[in-house]
Amino acid sequence: MKQKLISVIVPVYNAENYLERCLNSIVNQTYSNLEIILVDDGSRDGGPQICDSYAAGDKRIRVIHKQNGGLMSAWMAGVNVSAGDYLSFIDSDDWVETNMMEEMLKEAAGIPGEVICGNFVIEKDGHSTSHFHELSPGIYEGALLENSIKRNLLGNERRTISMSRCMKLFPRELIVDNMIYCNPGIKMGEDVNIVLPALLDSRRVVILKEALHYHYFYNDASMVHKYDAGMYDGICLLIDAIKEIFSSKSITDWQEQWEKESLFLLMLAVKNELRGGKKGFTDRTKKICKAEHVKTIADKYKIRPEDNVNKLLIWVMRRPSVFRCGAGKIIFELYDRING
Structure with a gap:
């Protein structure tokens, strides 16, 4: 049986201090049938050179250099050139466990419209805190999917399923078919624009138990409490x-x-x-x-x-x-x- 191809899309912007950690966690995955797409979104640091260096040493890596257009435009550019059966998104200052792709793909049934949801760790000030979806781990299909997820995705103080595009595995067509809702002009909570329609169109959602594969790096330098007039x-x-x-x-x-x-x-x-x-x-x-x-x-x-x-x-x-x-x-x- 032919192995499924996973396209891993990494938007890159001014992340040279963290990029190698991120890329090492991807190229060393225990599941090797990967297409790794690095989208340089007009970085002004050494990130583009790091991307090109990794691509020279790993034939699975493809680099796109583009003008700065923001996070959404970057990952959309990656999707547009991807060829995988599944898509995975990783931000360039984060990193993942090396068994993430293998463990997530194990839970995929290979049917259209399935979404595999892992959990994540927030890395802040040298401390790690584990975070899980509010919904219980398990497989959601049919009426259970409709009632527990689709009718209860938003409007809660704590979302039942994280709206982050990261830490999930999507069939490529589920993302491509819903990119019509993506507006690169939206800069806050923009992942909702793709994850919400994808989950609403889903036919099978798997919420993994434990599965703390994704490490989200909380960068204090970019998280200063500044007033945002817009x-x-x-x-x-x-x-x-x-x-x-x-x-x-x-x-x-x-x-x-x-x-x-x-x-x-x-x-x-x-x-x-x-x-x-x-x-x-x-x-x-x-x-x-x-x-x-x-x-x-x-x-x-x-x-x-x-x-x-x-x-x-x-x-x-x-x-x-x-x-x-x-x-x-x-x-x-x-x-x-x-x-x-």
């Missing part, structure tokens, strides 16, 4: 994209998922204002909450977060008065000061 507009683009995806698929009661997910995404916009916004942050917070009918949605679905940060945010958002916005800002400032 965050609200970016979130609105994402909310609109999610609505377009849901409305085009035959999913029962998608409206509830969309409205609740919108509220949780808007929490990020309000958090951005309270945490980093300067003059006018209260007015901007009020504008967000009024324009998006936050209180109406929160009351309609009786949104009561469990996370303390989200509890604070929903308290502010239900009635974004000067007092509540000011109190929220002080609490975030104290938290950031204590936690560095």
Whole structure:
């Protein structure tokens, strides 16, 4: 029986300090029938040279050099030239266990529309924390897939399945057929634009037990809490994209998922204002909450977060008065000061 070909797509942008660690974890996979596509998205460091060097020493590696267009445009370019039966996505500052491809492929039944979901480890400050999907490990098909996954993908405080395109194995056609929903202009939460439609079209989803194959590197240098003046507009683009995806698929009661997910995404916009916004942050917070009918949605679905940060945010958002916005800002400032 012919071995399945896995196309591993790695977007590369200014990651020279981590790239070799990432590539070594891929080229040394115990499953060797790989097509490794490195997409240099206009890197301005030594990353392109590292990519070319690895390609010279491994015939499975192909390098694409392109102008900078952002993460989504990079992995889409990789998909467009891929030839694999399955696709796997790995970001260039992350790395994977060397048995990841073999272990994930073992769980594939070879049918169209299946998605294999592994778990991941966050590597931060020299410490590792394991993270798992909220749904129980197992095989989801038929009514179980419809009710447990497709009708419950979004709108929860903790997503039932991670919306990251990484740590998963997709049949190539499931990604290609849904790239029509991808908008490279969306810079925040952009993986939702491909993972959501892929899962909605899936016929079989496998959530692996343990399977801590993927190591997500939390780069403190890129995670500084800075105010993003365009965050609200970016979130609105994402909310609109999610609505377009849901409305085009035959999913029962998608409206509830969309409205609740919108509220949780808007929490990020309000958090951005309270945490980093300067003059006018209260007015901007009020504008967000009024324009998006936050209180109406929160009351309609009786949104009561469990996370303390989200509890604070929903308290502010239900009635974004000067007092509540000011109190929220002080609490975030104290938290950031204590936690560095």
